[in-house]
Amino acid sequence: MKEVAVEKALTFIEPGPVVLVTTRNEDKINVMTISWTMAIDFDQHIVLTTGCWNYSFDALMRTRECCVCIPPASIAETVVGIGMISGEDTDKFKKFNLSALKAKTVDAPLIGECMACLECRVSDYIERYGFVVLKVLRVVVNEDVEDRRILHAVGDGTFFADGEKINLREEMKAKLPPNL
Numbered sequence: 001m002k003e004v005a006v007e008k009a010l011t012f013i014e015p016g017p018v019v020l021v022t023t024r025n026e027d028k029i030n031v032m033t034i035s036w037t038m039a040i041d042f043d044q045h046i047v048l049t050t051g052c053w054n055y056s057f058d059a060l061m062r063t064r065e066c067c068v069c070i071p072p073a074s075i076a077e078t079v080v081g082i083g084m085i086s087g088e089d090t091d092k093f094k095k096f097n098l099s100a101l102k103a104k105t106v107d108a109p110l111i112g113e114c115m116a117c118l119e120c121r122v123s124d125y126i127e128r129y130g131f132v133v134l135k136v137l138r139v140v141v142n143e144d145v146e147d148r149r150i151l152h153a154v155g156d157g158t159f160f161a162d163g164e165k166i167n168l169r170e171e172m173k174a175k176l177p178p179n180l
């Protein structure tokens with residue numbers, strides 16, 4: 001085995017999808033890209049890692065809500081573009097031609113171009129690590145999005161799009177909760 005830089009560690013374990021997180025600051029909606037995501041239990045808690053360097057953060061902490069939207073791999077360049085500029089001075093929905101749709105349980109918008117959106121409430125924030133713990137309140141799926149490939153960030157500017165799906169549900173049955 002060859003030793004590589006310790007900074008490479010995250011490129012082997014960064015597991016989740018790259019997501020688009022929407023917020024609403026009074027009348028102004030915004031969206032940011034987040035690749036540090038994690039599911040932490042079977043009770044609809046998920047974690048995003050972020051902090052006050054992002055304009056979205058203030059709205060996230062103040063309103064304590066957001067939508068976590070899952071973009072298809074086909075819009076990877078848009079996803080990166082969204083994460084390269086701030087909503088402080090740009091209307092990213094307009095710039096990237098995104099459709100803001102009304103959510104049911106939160107004021108932050110859904111994104112029409114995404115394959116799924118999770119309406120979420122902030123249930124905790126662990127400042128030391130920038131962990132924003134979210135409780136998912138409602139899930140909507142957009143079956144009109146044909147590309148169902150989820151985008152995964154390696155962490156070094158490269159990405160994987162989902163490939164072959166391996167179905168081991170039968171083998172895992174004893175550990176899977178109902179409705180999953």
Ligand SMILES: Cc1cc2nc3c(=O)[nH]c(=O)nc-3n(C[C@H](O)[C@H](O)[C@H](O)COP(=O)(O)O)c2cc1C
Binds near residue numbers: 018031033035037
């Ligand atoms: C591929 C990609 C992944 C990113 N992942 C994260 C992340 O996990 N956490 C984070 O705080 N910022 C992440 N960013 C940076 C934010 O998306 C970026 O700072 C964005 O401009 C914030 O938008 P805002 O200022 O409008 O809130 C990522 C950017 C890109 C391009």
